[in-house]
Amino acid sequence: MLPIYYINMANRPDRRAFMERQLASMGLACIRIEAVTEADISQEDADRYCNSDRPTFLRRRELGCTLSHERAWQAMLDNGAPAALVLEDDAEVSHLLPAFLDEAEAIDADLIRIETTGAWVRVYPIASRGESGVAVRGFRSTPMGTAGYVIKAEAARRLIGHRGLRERQTDLALYNPFEEPGRSLKRVLTDPALCRQLGAGADAGRSDIAHDVVPHAYARKHPVSHAVLRLQRYLKRGVRNLIDDLAQRGRLERRIIPYAQE
Template sequence: MKTFVINLDRAPERLAKISAALDGCGLPFQRVTAVDARTMPDAERARRVCGEGYWGWMTPGEVACFLSHRMCWQMLVDSDAPHALVLEDDVVLGRDAAAVLGRCDWVPAEADVVKLETNFDPVIVGRQEIVVVPGRSVRRLHSSHYGTGAYIVSRTAARRLLPLTERFIDAVDETLFSTRSAISRSLGKYQLSPAACVQPHKLSATIPVHDPGGSIEGREDKHMRRDPLVRRLVADVRNDVRKAGNAVACLAGTRRRIEVPFQ
């Protein structure tokens, strides 16, 4: 399995920190030079963004972040590895993370992406539990769960994602891990629990669970778009139907509502 760490040239302190953490786990990695929003041409942003997303127009930071993740997918496709571990450079590793991050033989065959982090909000997962190592397991993820700080993606999924994301309207975490996203709904998504990774701003109880600001420049100034009434109603109804389906499945015992801890 390939391990990619996304890091800006102007953030050497982040690289030093994640390098020390991964070296301590005995995990070799390849640094991926992140696309820098500060130097990204306006023309590139205009070429990539094809409309206004759920949270409004994408910021330069979100576009740069998406392009950085696409670079990782392309590098995986160009390799002969079956999977890649993709890490953002500010991620915090949990106890004994190497037991999970250092191998991919536990990844379910039908998994396109496995989310390795948590933002501590409730999620809906499948009833079937697959033990990864003692104390950690994976389940099918059936609800939204934001963040792309740490995940495993299969080479097959990366090959599918690249043409689907030549242009985009939402941030990469919205695209991969929100049930509002058609791309997300087409993926076989799994959740590791307890999570082996977390982004540092999620460790503070004073920060909202879904923090649009995060560590992406300019994201804190975003406002959800004001759609026409009919479009909002249709979107709300679709979202409510998905939530109702999950609620029924939980009552039937085929799915569970959990809060994913970090350790």
């Protein structure tokens, strides 16, 4: 079975206990990955990627998220595993997960998203269905969230340190079908989904990461240029999406991927 890594902050022992308890109840062993915090980010990286004086930038917590996932990928490579399941520490996982993990390595994909957020996703017809009953589909949307996915080792080697992961949030970089590195990845998702983030009402679901609203200095100093850049990006995305919708017509359907309940 594939190794399982979960990302956890040292100040959240409650989430550590939650993850290890729920996985152990399914007979699954897991390995904790210490999350990268804002304080861990070097000044050099902060100046390069988190500089709000630039037209686009990452907030430190966003870069920390990416670096945390890269730690998990590197652990997989260091252990010589061909693939691994990566989870965040607020992921509720389905009872179908153990059976699916027995099948995951054989699936022809770089990245297998097992998460659902309840949002609409443009998906292709079912590509395969294993004995677990879990199907996989290609998808053409950019879903939010990186609470759970299987990643192959070769994909991890290409992704670690990729510039695209320093310019956009982790999920936007991995799942965007139009820009690198997502464009070069063969990405599928499970149907039904095998994990979802805990609701804020659950103790372990409570987040203590401050959603910092860092003022965008470039927007304040160069309001006209910023407005023009935003309009250009909006128009580019609109034209690109329209062309893609026409090219993919008849091949895709919009679905909300359900979570596999007990």
